[in-house]
Amino acid sequence: MDILVCIKRIPDIAGQITLDGSGTDIDDAGLGHTTSAHEECAVELAIQTAAATGGKVTVLTLGPAEAVEQLRAAVGVGANDGILIEAEDSGAFGTEDIAQVIGDVIRDRTEGGQNFDLVLLGNDAADTGDFQVPIRLAYDLGYPVLTSISTFSPAGGPVIEARGIGPSGTEIFSLELPAVVAVQEGGVDPRYPSITGRMKAKKARIAEYVAPEPGAGNPRIGLELPPDTANEVTILGEGPDAAGALVDVLEEIGVIRS
Amino acid sequence: MSLVFVETDESGEVALTSAEALTFARTNADVLAGSVLEAAVIGTLTESAHNQLAVLGVDRIHHLESADLEAYSATAWAQALVDIAPETGTVLASGTPRGMELMAHVAVRTGERMAANVVAADEEGLLRQVLGGAAFERLQLGGDLQVLTLAGHACKPEETTPTTPEILTHSPESAAEDLRTRVVRTEVETDADNDTSGLTQARAVVGAGRGVGSENGFGEVLELVDHLGGALGVSRVVTGLGWRPHSEQVGQTGSRITPDVYIACGISGAIQHMAGIEGAKTLIAINTDEESTMVQRADYAIIGDLHEVVGAVNEEIRSRRG
Numbered sequence: 001m002d003i004l005v006c007i008k009r010i011p012d013i014a015g016q017i018t019l020d021g022s023g024t025d026i027d028d029a030g031l032g033h034t035t036s037a038h039e040e041c042a043v044e045l046a047i048q049t050a051a052a053t054g055g056k057v058t059v060l061t062l063g064p065a066e067a068v069e070q071l072r073a074a075v076g077v078g079a080n081d082g083i084l085i086e087a088e089d090s091g092a093f094g095t096e097d098i099a100q101v102i103g104d105v106i107r108d109r110t111e112g113g114q115n116f117d118l119v120l121l122g123n124d125a126a127d128t129g130d131f132q133v134p135i136r137l138a139y140d141l142g143y144p145v146l147t148s149i150s151t152f153s154p155a156g157g158p159v160i161e162a163r164g165i166g167p168s169g170t171e172i173f174s175l176e177l178p179a180v181v182a183v184q185e186g187g188v189d190p191r192y193p194s195i196t197g198r199m200k201a202k203k204a205r206i207a208e209y210v211a212p213e214p215g216a217g218n219p220r221i222g223l224e225l226p227p228d229t230a231n232e233v234t235i236l237g238e239g240p241d242a243a244g245a246l247v248d249v250l251e252e253i254g255v256i257r258s
Numbered sequence: 259m260s261l262v263f264v265e266t267d268e269s270g271e272v273a274l275t276s277a278e279a280l281t282f283a284r285t286n287a288d289v290l291a292g293s294v295l296e297a298a299v300i301g302t303l304t305e306s307a308h309n310q311l312a313v314l315g316v317d318r319i320h321h322l323e324s325a326d327l328e329a330y331s332a333t334a335w336a337q338a339l340v341d342i343a344p345e346t347g348t349v350l351a352s353g354t355p356r357g358m359e360l361m362a363h364v365a366v367r368t369g370e371r372m373a374a375n376v377v378a379a380d381e382e383g384l385l386r387q388v389l390g391g392a393a394f395e396r397l398q399l400g401g402d403l404q405v406l407t408l409a410g411h412a413c414k415p416e417e418t419t420p421t422t423p424e425i426l427t428h429s430p431e432s433a434a435e436d437l438r439t440r441v442v443r444t445e446v447e448t449d450a451d452n453d454t455s456g457l458t459q460a461r462a463v464v465g466a467g468r469g470v471g472s473e474n475g476f477g478e479v480l481e482l483v484d485h486l487g488g489a490l491g492v493s494r495v496v497t498g499l500g501w502r503p504h505s506e507q508v509g510q511t512g513s514r515i516t517p518d519v520y521i522a523c524g525i526s527g528a529i530q531h532m533a534g535i536e537g538a539k540t541l542i543a544i545n546t547d548e549e550s551t552m553v554q555r556a557d558y559a560i561i562g563d564l565h566e567v568v569g570a571v572n573e574e575i576r577s578r579r580g
């Protein structure tokens with residue numbers, strides 16, 4: 001099974017964030033970059049499935065030239081090759097544009113003789129969280145789509161059995177390929193790169209495309225940070241001696257079982 | 259007109275998140291061009307849900323029930339919503355996995371854009387959560403129909419003067435193509451490892467992070483969970499290291515919780531973790547590092563080793579119980 005996984009370069013934020021001069025984006029100058037946990041799981045599922053079925057994993061991203069780092073990281077854990085769709089200002093792309101551009105590259109690959117049986121994405125991007133690119137891409141390609149999928153396995157012929165957590169239990173779907181699947185973290189543990197993986201990543205074959213100007217564009221007008229509400233923390237004490245004070249608080253809230 | 263997709267729970271009650279979405283639609287009627295409030299219920303419509311919709315101010319209930327809609331299929335359900343959607347106004351759902359998925363399909367099928375995790379609407383447009391809640395994006399969708407999902411807890415459910423909603427019954431037939439992705443079967447979790455309901459419903463959650471130290475370091479926190487009749491929630495470091503199952507993860511890519519009290523033990527307070535606990539009423543931190551974000555953001559904190567502190571808390575609870 002040949003699988004394409006779409007991943008997105010995002011700033012790796014843990015602490016305080018600040019806005020850039022334009023007020024429409026965060027200032028990621030001092031920050032490292034990563035991809036979302038959902039996408040790491042998608043890459044892991046792709047690697048396992050390709051290994052089990054004798055196929056290949058290609059990773060794709062639409063982003064700045066530096067996004068090649070994220071493609072190489074995915075090759076480092078076992079993807080075979082990468083596709084960079086370079087867009088200087090990827091923030092100007094709306095979900096319709098991203099889906100359309102990815103769709104065009106997939107069609108270009110199909111014409112070149114490379115068919116992807118399965119296109120995996122994350123359920124939602126960790127930065128913009130639009131919850132739309134997988135579904136818009138599926139319509140663009142005319143493929144069926146499932147979202148919030150945690151695991152899947154080949155089910156004979158061009159079919160996979162996919163599982164995801166629904167409101168009343170684990171829901172099981174039978175999905176005919178080619179298809180689009182949006183992966184939700186939780187079903188598999190992404191692997192770490194091995195030493196040989198890191199070597200491979202450096203030499204990885206990355207095909208390059210240049211993204212056209214965005215059509216629909218991004219509906220964003222601006223970005224705002226939550227008001228910095230000064231918080232007063234009451235320090236109950238240090239070490240085990242403070243236990244009594246904490247139990248008093250819990251008793252007041254009324255959560256200790258009698 | 260505003261059309262709200264309403265989810266019901268196993269006993270047929272309107273889900274709290276849907277009550278939030280209905281309240282948001284009603285209280286923002288002017289900016290959402292939604293002076294008439296409609297609810298869409300797919301599947302059984304109980305007497306109790308009907309009454310709840312009345313006190314939430316719904317003018318009209320679309321009750322959709324048919325063989326094709328019995329098992330969930332995002333495309334079939336979305337098309338059924340498209341068929342009853344207004345031409346101008348708003349279609350919205352709460353930001354649950356189902357709400358997100360359905361609204362995205364509705365947006366594509368109506369040729370509109372969509373905004374996920376909206377928290378507010380005014381003349382300048384919509385405000386929605388991004389970066390797991392660490393920032394807000396202001397945007398304008400344009401278009402005739404606004405398609406959106408409401409972020410969890412962005413709006414408190416509010417009752418109003420009860421209406422007498424008219425019920426319109428539909429039994430749609432779905433195109434074969436729209437049934438390709440229906441649920442084949444559902445396995446009800448007998449495996450507690452996959453069940454997140456305890457976590458999202460608990461009044462008290464004890465959080466455990468890297469500070470716990472190892473897979474075997476959960477003894478004290480689990481005893482505290484037991485004293486509180488609560489649930490254990492963990493950070494991604496803990497699930498990533500395989501110490502506990504992912505179903506216990508709290509945060510941007512785990513569960514979002516709303517307990518009366520959250521006691522974070524050995525958790526630093528990364529924004530992705532904080533995204534999951536915004537809804538906690540009281541936040542207590544137990545951490546060796548006074549400068550950690552968790553301590554700075556907490557209502558109460560104890561500075562110290564979590565094993566010692568939680569051990570002493572358990573002992574205190576046992577001795578007070580006598």
Ligand SMILES: Cc1cc2nc3c(=O)[nH]c(=O)nc-3n(C[C@H](O)[C@H](O)[C@H](O)COP(=O)(O)OP(=O)(O)OC[C@H]3O[C@@H](n4cnc5c(N)ncnc54)[C@H](O)[C@@H]3O)c2cc1C
Nearest residue numbers: 467468469493494509510511512524525526530531546564
């Ligand atoms: C896209 C993305 C999504 C993510 N989603 C999530 C998510 O859903 N949930 C989540 O939790 N994280 C998530 N993360 C990860 C997040 O950024 C942090 O890495 C993680 O929350 C840190 O976990 P931690 O607080 O347990 O560990 P650390 O950050 O290492 O903190 C450990 C804390 O324990 C304290 N400590 C150490 N020893 C002791 C002791 N003996 N007693 C008391 N305190 C002690 C330390 O002072 C420190 O504050 C995500 C990250 C990304 C990039």
Ligand SMILES: Nc1ncnc2c1ncn2[C@@H]1O[C@H](COP(=O)(O)O)[C@@H](O)[C@H]1O
Nearest residue numbers: 006007062121122124125130131132133
């Ligand atoms: N610029 C991009 N490049 C590659 N994949 C993307 C890009 N943007 C979004 N995606 C994929 O689509 C998923 C959902 O994104 P979104 O709809 O923006 O929340 C992400 O988890 C990625 O897998």
